[in-house]
Amino acid sequence: MTERIFRLYPPPFEAVPLRGLYLGLELHRRGTPERPFVYANFLASLDGRIALEDDSGAPQLPKSLTTPDDFRLFLELECQADCLITHGGYLRSLAAGRLGNILHIGAHPVGRDLVAWRQAAGLPPQPAVVIASASLDFPLPASLRKHGQACFIATGRRADPDKVARWRDRGCEVLFAGPDRQVEGEALTRRLGELGYRTLYLIAGPQMLDTMVRAGRLALLFQTISHQLLGGEAFRTMVPGPLLGAAGQLRLESLYYDPAPPAAVGQWFAQFAAGTDR
Ligand SMILES: NC(=O)c1ccc[n+]([C@@H]2O[C@H](COP(=O)([O-])OP(=O)(O)OC[C@H]3O[C@@H](n4cnc5c(N)ncnc54)[C@H](OP(=O)(O)O)[C@@H]3O)[C@@H](O)[C@H]2O)c1
Numbered sequence: 001m002t003e004r005i006f007r008l009y010p011p012p013f014e015a016v017p018l019r020g021l022y023l024g025l026e027l028h029r030r031g032t033p034e035r036p037f038v039y040a041n042f043l044a045s046l047d048g049r050i051a052l053e054d055d056s057g058a059p060q061l062p063k064s065l066t067t068p069d070d071f072r073l074f075l076e077l078e079c080q081a082d083c084l085i086t087h088g089g090y091l092r093s094l095a096a097g098r099l100g101n102i103l104h105i106g107a108h109p110v111g112r113d114l115v116a117w118r119q120a121a122g123l124p125p126q127p128a129v130v131i132a133s134a135s136l137d138f139p140l141p142a143s144l145r146k147h148g149q150a151c152f153i154a155t156g157r158r159a160d161p162d163k164v165a166r167w168r169d170r171g172c173e174v175l176f177a178g179p180d181r182q183v184e185g186e187a188l189t190r191r192l193g194e195l196g197y198r199t200l201y202l203i204a205g206p207q208m209l210d211t212m213v214r215a216g217r218l219a220l221l222f223q224t225i226s227h228q229l230l231g232g233e234a235f236r237t238m239v240p241g242p243l244l245g246a247a248g249q250l251r252l253e254s255l256y257y258d259p260a261p262p263a264a265v266g267q268w269f270a271q272f273a274a275g276t277d278r
């Protein structure tokens with residue numbers, strides 16, 4: 001992991017330690033149950049790509065975008081949440097071994113210290129996990145129970161009632177957050193606030209980001225911009241829905257430059273305020 005990176009904004013230009021960079025933001029203090037604080041993190045190339053398609057046409061996160069530095073900051077953001085929002089697709093990929101497990105604090109060598117940070121901050125050892133799904137077809141990882149994490153399934157009111165009943169029979173709490181099959185940003189945020197959650201970290205894909213931004217519920221967007229042009233004929237980016245207009249206008253809060261070792265590409269770590277926090 002890189003020791004020092006450079007702050008480009010706000011001034012003054014300065015070399016700062018990478019480790020701890022986002023812990024100082026104290027995101028866990030920003031939300032209330034009345035208005036939970038929602039933040040997200042995305043990793044993109046200079047040409048705006050967040051995923052490439054494999055031979056079967058399925059989207060995959062390109063390995064060349066991920067770095068230990070970016071992952072450390074991802075974990076620093078994660079450890080400040082009292083609730084993580086993931087989705088059914090991630091749990092299917094996790095079960096198939098296509099993606100690693102990012103649902104638990106302190107489970108990775110680069111983030112072992114973060115459990116102690118949480119304890120010192122007065123947070124429970126692990127955040128709750130919400131799984132957004134319209135299909136309700138996904139396996140629940142045994143690791144959630146092992147870490148004692150509260151777990152909720154979020155879906156729309158028109159989800160298959162038999163599947164809803166099956167999840168409830170298994171002891172899972174199913175939250176309805178939207179009138180159709182899809183979860184909607186406003187309804188989900190409000191419901192989680194009613195359950196007492198204050199700080200929601202969106203670790204889902206572009207569709208959930210889309211719904212949170214469109215609902216004006218995203219407060220902060222963290223974006224790692226890797227200094228490479230990926231190309232690729234199918235273009236996959238952070239917001240798959242129609243034109244956003246004013247809801248998509250953000251304000252830069254901070255920008256750091258990580259030059260990376262020789263032969264690797266550099267990256268910017270940007271933080272943008274969104275929605276009513278802009
Ligand atoms: N570069 C990055 O930072 C980044 C971040 C995230 C993802 N990605 C990449 O982007 C590509 C696509 O992302 P993805 O597959 O993770 O996510 P996605 O296409 O946004 O969503 C996939 C699944 O999430 C559930 N879902 C999403 N929005 C929902 C809603 N509003 N209501 C109910 N369910 C909802 C659905 O699950 P059900 O099918 O169970 O209904 C859906 O199939 C992947 O290649 C991924 O690796 C990149």
